[in-house]
Amino acid sequence: xxxxxxxxxxxxxxxxxxxxxxxxxxxLNGYWQRILNLIAINAIxxxxxxxxxxxxxxxxxxxxxFMAIGAYVSALLVLSPAQKNAMWILExxxxxxxxxxxxxxxxxxxxxxxxxxxxxxxALPVLRLGGDYLGIATLGFxxxxxxxxxxxxxxTNGSLGLKGIPAYTTLFMSWGCLGIVLLCTVCxxxxxxxxxxxxxxxxxxxxxxxGINTFKVKVLAFTLGCFGxxxxxxxxxxxxxxxxxxxxxxxxxxxxLMIIVVGGLGSVTGSIIxxxxxxxxxxxxxxxxxxxxxxxFNIPGIPGxxxxxxxxxxxxxxxxxxxxxxxxxxxxxxxxxxxxKAKSKAPREKSETVLEVQDVKLKFGGLSAIDNLSFNIKRGxxxxxxxxxxxxxTSAFNxxxxxxxxxxxxxxxxxxxxxxxxxxxxxxxxxxxxxQNIRLFGHETVLQNVMIGSRIRQKYxxxxxxxxxxxxDVIREDSEVKAQAMDLLEQLGxxxxxxxxASALPYxxxxxxxxxxxxxxxxxxxxxxEPAAGMNPxxxxxxxxxxxxLRDEFDxxxxxxxxxxKVVMNVCDYIQVLxxxxxxxxxxxxxxxxxxxxxxxxxxxxxSEGGAA
Amino acid sequence: xxxxxxxxxxxNALSLGSLYGLVAVxxxxxxxxxxxxxxxxxxxxxxxxxxxxxxxxxxxxPWAVGVVLAIIGTTICGLLVDRIAYKPLREAPRISxxxxxxxxxxxxxxxxxxxxxxxxxPVVQPPILMKPIEFSNGVRLIPLGILVPVVAFLLVGALLWxxxxxxxxxxxxxxxxxxxxxxxxxVSVNKIIALAFGLGSALAAVAGIMWALxxxxxxxxxxxxxxxxxxxxxxxxxxxxxxxxxxxxLLLGFVxxxxxxxxxxxxxxxxxxxxxxxxLILLFRPTGLLGxxxxxxx
Numbered sequence: 001x002x003x004x005x006x007x008x009x010x011x012x013x014x015x016x017x018x019x020x021x022x023x024x025x026x027x028l029n030g031y032w033q034r035i036l037n038l039i040a041i042n043a044i045x046x047x048x049x050x051x052x053x054x055x056x057x058x059x060x061x062x063x064x065x066f067m068a069i070g071a072y073v074s075a076l077l078v079l080s081p082a083q084k085n086a087m088w089i090l091e092x093x094x095x096x097x098x099x100x101x102x103x104x105x106x107x108x109x110x111x112x113x114x115x116x117x118x119x120x121x122x123a124l125p126v127l128r129l130g131g132d133y134l135g136i137a138t139l140g141f142x143x144x145x146x147x148x149x150x151x152x153x154x155x156t157n158g159s160l161g162l163k164g165i166p167a168y169t170t171l172f173m174s175w176g177c178l179g180i181v182l183l184c185t186v187c188x189x190x191x192x193x194x195x196x197x198x199x200x201x202x203x204x205x206x207x208x209x210x211g212i213n214t215f216k217v218k219v220l221a222f223t224l225g226c227f228g229x230x231x232x233x234x235x236x237x238x239x240x241x242x243x244x245x246x247x248x249x250x251x252x253x254x255x256x257l258m259i260i261v262v263g264g265l266g267s268v269t270g271s272i273i274x275x276x277x278x279x280x281x282x283x284x285x286x287x288x289x290x291x292x293x294x295x296x297f298n299i300p301g302i303p304g305x306x307x308x309x310x311x312x313x314x315x316x317x318x319x320x321x322x323x324x325x326x327x328x329x330x331x332x333x334x335x336x337x338x339x340x341k342a343k344s345k346a347p348r349e350k351s352e353t354v355l356e357v358q359d360v361k362l363k364f365g366g367l368s369a370i371d372n373l374s375f376n377i378k379r380g381x382x383x384x385x386x387x388x389x390x391x392x393x394t395s396a397f398n399x400x401x402x403x404x405x406x407x408x409x410x411x412x413x414x415x416x417x418x419x420x421x422x423x424x425x426x427x428x429x430x431x432x433x434x435x436q437n438i439r440l441f442g443h444e445t446v447l448q449n450v451m452i453g454s455r456i457r458q459k460y461x462x463x464x465x466x467x468x469x470x471x472x473d474v475i476r477e478d479s480e481v482k483a484q485a486m487d488l489l490e491q492l493g494x495x496x497x498x499x500x501x502a503s504a505l506p507y508x509x510x511x512x513x514x515x516x517x518x519x520x521x522x523x524x525x526x527x528x529x530e531p532a533a534g535m536n537p538x539x540x541x542x543x544x545x546x547x548x549x550l551r552d553e554f555d556x557x558x559x560x561x562x563x564x565x566k567v568v569m570n571v572c573d574y575i576q577v578l579x580x581x582x583x584x585x586x587x588x589x590x591x592x593x594x595x596x597x598x599x600x601x602x603x604x605x606x607x608s609e610g611g612a613a
Numbered sequence: 614x615x616x617x618x619x620x621x622x623x624x625n626a627l628s629l630g631s632l633y634g635l636v637a638v639x640x641x642x643x644x645x646x647x648x649x650x651x652x653x654x655x656x657x658x659x660x661x662x663x664x665x666x667x668x669x670x671x672x673x674x675p676w677a678v679g680v681v682l683a684i685i686g687t688t689i690c691g692l693l694v695d696r697i698a699y700k701p702l703r704e705a706p707r708i709s710x711x712x713x714x715x716x717x718x719x720x721x722x723x724x725x726x727x728x729x730x731x732x733x734x735p736v737v738q739p740p741i742l743m744k745p746i747e748f749s750n751g752v753r754l755i756p757l758g759i760l761v762p763v764v765a766f767l768l769v770g771a772l773l774w775x776x777x778x779x780x781x782x783x784x785x786x787x788x789x790x791x792x793x794x795x796x797x798x799x800v801s802v803n804k805i806i807a808l809a810f811g812l813g814s815a816l817a818a819v820a821g822i823m824w825a826l827x828x829x830x831x832x833x834x835x836x837x838x839x840x841x842x843x844x845x846x847x848x849x850x851x852x853x854x855x856x857x858x859x860x861x862x863l864l865l866g867f868v869x870x871x872x873x874x875x876x877x878x879x880x881x882x883x884x885x886x887x888x889x890x891x892x893l894i895l896l897f898r899p900t901g902l903l904g905x906x907x908x909x910x911x
Contacts, residue, residue, distance in 0.1 A: 140888035304726030
């Protein structure tokens with residue numbers, strides 16, 4: 001009902017807008033048409049950079065470079081051989097290039113594809129970097145692209161640029177392109193794949209543990225964003241009909257960055273509103289640079305004043321409303337209406353031993369974090385891993401779950417060696433974990449957090465999410481996954497929180513949500529890193545029952561790191577003890593309690609003798 | 614290559630590199646403390662050049678006075694930028710301060726266009742700095758070429774002394790490790806951050822003045838490219854490290870001058886080399902030459 005209503009309203013507004021565009025040439029003069037065109041183009045550019053930065057969290061300052069590629073590709077394809085002949089004065093154009101020609105639409109698609117191809121080339125090496133370094137490297141690439149364009153005169157006419165590009169960018173063209181880009185983006189971001197993108201932004205480590213190949217996801221998002229950059233650049237070139245390398249300096253990227261910051265990082269609606277505001281504001285402010293006559297006073301134009309006012313406004317937005325206009329929220333028709341009141345277990349083949357750790361060593365430089373760790377876990381066991389601080393417990397978890405590669409030794413999971421696999425591969429093999437310092441996707445809802453855990457079992461590919469109305473698998477699988485996630489939340493008593501933001505949950509519920517998310521990957525083996533940390537005695541009492549229930553209801557084998565000895569001794573079938581990386585003891589809880597080496601490790605030398613006397 | 618020519622290139626590279634280094638030190642100090650790329654730093658450098666231009670050429674003050682006034686004026690501007698545009702954003706996500714920095718950069722550049730006009734203005738060099746000194750083996754040098762690196766090295770040396778031998782220096786290094794803990798040790802964090810901005814701006818002013826003398830002109834956008842290059846230099850050297858910034862600057866200066874000296878046909882690609890080198894360094898040694906490794910704790 002709500003969806004039908006929203007869809008009707010959306011289609012109705014699109015038709016209304018199309019009628020307006022149709023009449024626009026009569027209603028508006030050339031100047032306003034141009035602004036309307038620029039709004040659409042800037043919106044495309046903003047959406048594509050927002051996909052890279054706001055949604056997926058990759059700080060890229062290279063957009064101008066990809067715009068340049070798109071603009072040149074399209075311009076070279078639509079210019080006629082006669083125009084090209086006349087334009088290349090300093091050096092001769094490559095003969096093959098002279099006669100290359102394509103219709104505008106084809107040139108747009110090719111512009112996007114070539115930009116995306118370069119984006120892919122850049123992404124593969126550079127996305128291994130994070131944070132500001134990524135920003136600087138992408139800025140460097142954009143500059144290199146610009147310098148290459150300036151210096152390959154036979155291909156690009158160098159610093160003279162290209163003139164007389166046919167003005168093919170009509171209102172229908174620019175807004176049509178925006179419509180398609182918007183539709184694809186919204187569909188993709190609403191699917192579970194969109195959740196995956198945001199998960200990578202919120203917490204890459206946790207996303208890996210959900211079985212997500214985060215590098216691949218980042219490369220994909222970056223490449224898609226570059227496609228948008230190329231498309232926007234091409235439309236821009238065909239609007240202003242002249243391009244040269246100096247158009248695509250870092251300032252161009254800053255402009256787009258401003259649009260998405262003003263609108264709200266990570267918000268699609270924000271990008272649209274931002275491009276509307278920033279574009280009109282920049283045009284409107286031109287008046288301060290033109291001489292004006294008020295009554296009989298002549299006020300001379302002041303060159304540079306436009307950007308002075310603009311930059312001051314920008315600084316004020318950042319200082320007083322730094323989340324931008326929309327924050328991370330999105331537009332929905334529902335805001336105009338009052339709000340209405342608002343299981344699968346397969347038998348598994350039994351293999352006796354789930355995990356075999358054999359002589360595992362882990363060294364950081366000269367420091368030995370784990371020295372010769374060996375133990376086995378049998379199916380259905382709850383195994384404890386204990387030891388004083390710095391004993392190497394979390395390091396052991398990190399080795400087993402694939403975050404660190406063991407220096408030597410073997411780890412077999414369900415009979416297969418997993419030493420050296422990455423976390424996402426380990427997850428696919430049927431292992432999942434939680435983290436000592438809770439790592440949720442904080443900006444996502446509780447339900448979305450759990451759904452991301454199910455992404456590895458979904459069959460549809462990312463590109464289908466661009467058009468779910470054609471590839472209905474996306475809608476079907478997403479609704480299945482949503483139902484399963486709701487089930488899971490109910491089983492763990494979190495259903496009341498389903499639509500809350502994960503970071504807003506109370507501490508204990510966040511811990512349970514992290515477990516729910518881990519369970520959504522359907523693991524056979526679960527690693528829990530200090531689940532009782534920060535809990536009061538009553539809560540840890542509940543936790544003990546919860547862990548036993550997990551094992552029984554979800555058919556799990558569990559490895560548990562815990563400092564709370566009451567929890568460990570009560571819940572574990574068997575315990576391994578580490579001290580300073582050395583495996584000092586193993587046994588049943590009763591044996592461990594009586595083991596002098598364990599007491600010594602916890603209380604210091606002499607304690608065990610004292611206790612005995 | 615003739616000895617004289619080679620020495621010329623060498624001195625050119627040395628002085629260009631030490632100018633990059635001086636600007637890079639400002640980037641690296643602010644980044645080390647606030648994890649903020651101060652995009653406005655290149656424009657602070659431009660202000661230094663303009664101030665000295667106005668003091669000495671327009672108002673005909675003696676050079677010594679003009680230089681002192683320009684350094685003081687630029688330092689005040691640097692402090693104002695921190696106070697107005699960055700301080701309110703200390704607790705905000707880092708991107709906010711970064712956007713603010715971009716805004717400040719736009720503001721200073723365009724404000725300069727409004728006040729100084731966009732026209733490049735020629736700088737009249739003091740003749741004493743330009744009179745060539747002739748050596749017996751045919752090498753000719755102008756005093757300016759030697760003055761620039763000497764001043765730069767002295768200033769960076771003084772800065773290192775301040776960082777490693779004085780209390781404010783200790784506080785500055787402590788903040789770059791952990792700002793909250795340093796605050797709890799009773800250090801007035803905002804004052805120390807202002808000190809970093811002030812020192813960085815003063816060094817940028819000196820660099821701007823010497824830049825204006827070497828390429829004798831000033832214009833509102835003169836800080837953009839040297840600013841980005843100096844930031845690259847800071848990344849080269851390992852961002853957060855002051856000696857690293859100087860080494861990075863020198864390295865960049867030599868790469869730029871020598872690549873053009875030995876391969877004149879590739880001079881159009883000069884800037885591309887700097888960026889290519891940057892990307893290679895980032896890929897194979899992401900923390901630069903002297904930088905420390907930061908790891909995400911799981």
